[in-house]
Amino acid sequence: MNILLHGHNPLEYVVAVHQVNDTTVRVYRRENGKISQSDAEFFPFMFIASEHYLEGYPKKHWIKKLEGNNYYQYLAVFPRWSDLWDAVRHALRTYNKSAQKRIDNYTEAEFILLRADPVSQYLMQSGITYFKNMAFNDVHRFQLDIETYSKEYKFSNPRKTEDRIILITVSDNRGWEEIIDGKKLGEQEMLTKLVFLILEKDPDVIEGHNIFGFDLPYILKRCELHGVEFAIGRDGSNPRTITARPASSDQDSAILAYDVNGRNFVDTLLLVQTYDFSARTLESFGLKYLAQHFGFASEKRVYIPGNKISWHWDNDSAKLRDYALDDIRETRMLSEHLSPSYFYLAQVCGLPYSFLSRSGSTAKIESLLLREYLRQKHSVPKPTPGVQTTGGYSDIFVTGVLSDIIHADVESLYPSIIVSKSITPRYDELKIFPTLLKDLLTMRLEAKRAMREAREPLSRSKFDALQSSYKILINSFYGYLGYNRGLFSDFEQADVVTTTGQALLRHIMKQVEVYNGTVIEVDTDGLYFVPPDNVKGEQQETAFVTRLSNSLPEGITLAYSGRYSKMLSYKKKNYALLDNADRITIKGSSLTARSLERFIRQYLRQCIECLLHENLAGLHSLYVSYVNEIRNHGIDVYDFCRTENLRDPIEVYTAEIAAGKRKPAAAYEVVKRAGIPVRQGESISYYVTGSHPGVKLIDNSKPAEEWDRNFPDENVGYYLSRLDDASEKFEVFFVPEDFKKIFSVDDLFGFSHQGISILRRVVEPERLTTSETNDDEKDGFGIWLDNPDNEKTSE
DNA sequence: AGCTGTGGCAGGGAGG
DNA sequence: CCTCCCTGCCAC
Numbered sequence: 001m002n003i004l005l006h007g008h009n010p011l012e013y014v015v016a017v018h019q020v021n022d023t024t025v026r027v028y029r030r031e032n033g034k035i036s037q038s039d040a041e042f043f044p045f046m047f048i049a050s051e052h053y054l055e056g057y058p059k060k061h062w063i064k065k066l067e068g069n070n071y072y073q074y075l076a077v078f079p080r081w082s083d084l085w086d087a088v089r090h091a092l093r094t095y096n097k098s099a100q101k102r103i104d105n106y107t108e109a110e111f112i113l114l115r116a117d118p119v120s121q122y123l124m125q126s127g128i129t130y131f132k133n134m135a136f137n138d139v140h141r142f143q144l145d146i147e148t149y150s151k152e153y154k155f156s157n158p159r160k161t162e163d164r165i166i167l168i169t170v171s172d173n174r175g176w177e178e179i180i181d182g183k184k185l186g187e188q189e190m191l192t193k194l195v196f197l198i199l200e201k202d203p204d205v206i207e208g209h210n211i212f213g214f215d216l217p218y219i220l221k222r223c224e225l226h227g228v229e230f231a232i233g234r235d236g237s238n239p240r241t242i243t244a245r246p247a248s249s250d251q252d253s254a255i256l257a258y259d260v261n262g263r264n265f266v267d268t269l270l271l272v273q274t275y276d277f278s279a280r281t282l283e284s285f286g287l288k289y290l291a292q293h294f295g296f297a298s299e300k301r302v303y304i305p306g307n308k309i310s311w312h313w314d315n316d317s318a319k320l321r322d323y324a325l326d327d328i329r330e331t332r333m334l335s336e337h338l339s340p341s342y343f344y345l346a347q348v349c350g351l352p353y354s355f356l357s358r359s360g361s362t363a364k365i366e367s368l369l370l371r372e373y374l375r376q377k378h379s380v381p382k383p384t385p386g387v388q389t390t391g392g393y394s395d396i397f398v399t400g401v402l403s404d405i406i407h408a409d410v411e412s413l414y415p416s417i418i419v420s421k422s423i424t425p426r427y428d429e430l431k432i433f434p435t436l437l438k439d440l441l442t443m444r445l446e447a448k449r450a451m452r453e454a455r456e457p458l459s460r461s462k463f464d465a466l467q468s469s470y471k472i473l474i475n476s477f478y479g480y481l482g483y484n485r486g487l488f489s490d491f492e493q494a495d496v497v498t499t500t501g502q503a504l505l506r507h508i509m510k511q512v513e514v515y516n517g518t519v520i521e522v523d524t525d526g527l528y529f530v531p532p533d534n535v536k537g538e539q540q541e542t543a544f545v546t547r548l549s550n551s552l553p554e555g556i557t558l559a560y561s562g563r564y565s566k567m568l569s570y571k572k573k574n575y576a577l578l579d580n581a582d583r584i585t586i587k588g589s590s591l592t593a594r595s596l597e598r599f600i601r602q603y604l605r606q607c608i609e610c611l612l613h614e615n616l617a618g619l620h621s622l623y624v625s626y627v628n629e630i631r632n633h634g635i636d637v638y639d640f641c642r643t644e645n646l647r648d649p650i651e652v653y654t655a656e657i658a659a660g661k662r663k664p665a666a667a668y669e670v671v672k673r674a675g676i677p678v679r680q681g682e683s684i685s686y687y688v689t690g691s692h693p694g695v696k697l698i699d700n701s702k703p704a705e706e707w708d709r710n711f712p713d714e715n716v717g718y719y720l721s722r723l724d725d726a727s728e729k730f731e732v733f734f735v736p737e738d739f740k741k742i743f744s745v746d747d748l749f750g751f752s753h754q755g756i757s758i759l760r761r762v763v764e765p766e767r768l769t770t771s772e773t774n775d776d777e778k779d780g781f782g783i784w785l786d787n788p789d790n791e792k793t794s795e
Numbered sequence: 796a797g798c799t800g801t802g803g804c805a806g807g808g809a810g811g
Numbered sequence: 812c813c814t815c816c817c818t819g820c821c822a823c
Contacts, residue, residue, distance in 0.1 A: 242797065
């Protein structure tokens, strides 16, 4: 692999670049006063800009002054794509200052790719990346994990200054695994050995689970302490931090990630978070859970809870070593599962692999748009000010427990709308946006076909990764329209997409009702409904959904996505399902939120289970048993503490309180009072003390780790009231007398579920404002159907 | 620098 | 009690 052009600014001393052919450039560098030359892979982001546009831009990128036809030009070479992005944005800013040359919202900044056409063709055909033409399995990946020692386990924040690294576990895909042992070596020597190992093994990719949040910052901190240079870059440089805001001297901003020259850091935690953003199936992001969930946990896997690490280090270090090795194996498997799609994305987008694995979706879309504009030597617009005003439509029509439910949703609703209506951002003059989306949809279908036809498992998984990398891009197009920093964003068009989606959903609802089905709940692109009486069994159900789908415009498909024996419908975006295999799925922040106390979550789940099975006696005894547990201090702090994320740094919180811009919140107050070094974005677990239920939380909360089982001081009254708050969610399912009977402990005459039934209610429509009532009766479909011929023939 | 969107619910503080 | 406003978390 050629790394000459890789790095923070390796081209600073380049004096000339000549393109030899479509794939190679010859680079002349000045080193120690001498000129040396070497060939390198053609780097895509070289362009000529007129001096005017680059004025004020850091000179380090100005390589050579050229004589242009009409103006002076500079050949600017950008070592990283983001530098080019910067330059474009800088040029736009500079240009917009000279008002006389401003043309409406458009600038005429001209960025000319060096030998643009042949190069771009080459790029479009094969993709550009440092991993060009490589398969995921050919990349040298290296896994890294550390175990730290602390005397006392702190589950709010495990990081204390007296912590130290006790084991470093490393592994790679070339079949070796290694433990660097603190008992034998001591921390300083371990760290030195780690640097040596990385340089010796020379990996392309360094992976770990939560390495950006823990392992890397921790290792760097310990290195600093011991005076060890963590110089693992391919050019011998140290890793650098990537922060949300540029680092200023007075306050260091949160570290998002790390970069190092010549290698790619990949944090599998970020991959998991992104995965769950669309899949929404994960209960936790912990390595052990994930290994179980994805099915690669070994049967012999060693488990050691976080608070027992130190004990094992002192008493049974052999087991700890096994545990650490299992961690590293699972990280490798996790990466093999989730990272290939990002790897292949690098061959599509031409952005560094590490950048793609940590960046959002809009950066990827913009890179594709920008590239085509550069290829066609067309100027690019600046971001348009504005806001998006519309989103998805969601509603609920019936609450209660219902039987035999169908779920149907529109396949890729927003991408389909963009393609069908050729949605184009206003300033996308070359109309790349819809064309690009169409191309990607086609490419994804081709990748899926190739995957089906592949004989080798390795080749199959490559095409699977490829198609899922296209999917990532496809799903981002709508989001890009409403992204207020996107060069090509267009809020009006974003609204057209959402409004059309709303109209389609309302049309589907209407169709269900026309056939005498009952719509229960709808959200954005799908609906739950009870089919008409004459539709029985899965075969007729799918046929019914197909009939609904046929009433939709060309290019829009409604798909049958599941049937459920029971549904508990509670509120918009809040419901529970019982499938035919008796599995329960609970959705919605009011029923499952991680911020709820664990025992409340568990209680709600058990109540829902009873309700779905219409087991009212069970519901009552559940309530009684929880009341008793709370009264007898029978619940552990782990189950009754509340865990919240602290989105803002403590300093920001304190300042906003002082300025009166914000109300005090218990989580922040606990952190302040206890002096726990919780950083931005981390979570804090706390519980409520005091003697009566109505205490102010901001004054009566303590960190969870201060709770002592022998002297339990949690506020029993408060937690009983929390239980009652939770129970009240079920009030809507009963008449008041029945509700009181079930959720009560004084059953002098014994509890009987006889005569109690679960209520089904039709939800009153929300009162409409006058402006909304006007088009109340309208189908809203006119937005879509300019002429009725667009509708599919129902066949 | 690095950041996709809107809609909806719950819980808390503050003030009436 | 109530309403308003904020934050956090979640659905899509």
